[in-house]
Amino acid sequence: MAGSSMQSDRPSLSAAFVATLDLFQTGIDLMRQNLRRRDPDASDEEIARRLNQWLRERPGAEFGDCSRRSVDVKTRFA
Secondary structure, three states, X not given: OHHHXXXXXXXXXXXXXXXXXXXXXXXXXXXXXXXXXXXXXXOHHHHHHHHHHHHHHOOOOEOEOOOOOOOOHHHHOO
16 A cells, blocks of 8 residues: 555645644734834734734735735735
């Protein structure tokens, strides 16, 4: 059963998805820290607003995160 041996060497789809979500959350947490560092007096609500704005309009991802598929993030995540 060489096929099952090869399959067990690769991470499962669910493990890869969990890792992706973990990396995404880490990126959000880092950006929240950056926003807080830039403006330590901002309220939590203001930081959340800026983070949301950054997620929708961050430089280099105006049309999504890949160069081949254009995504209107303003309507997709509204």
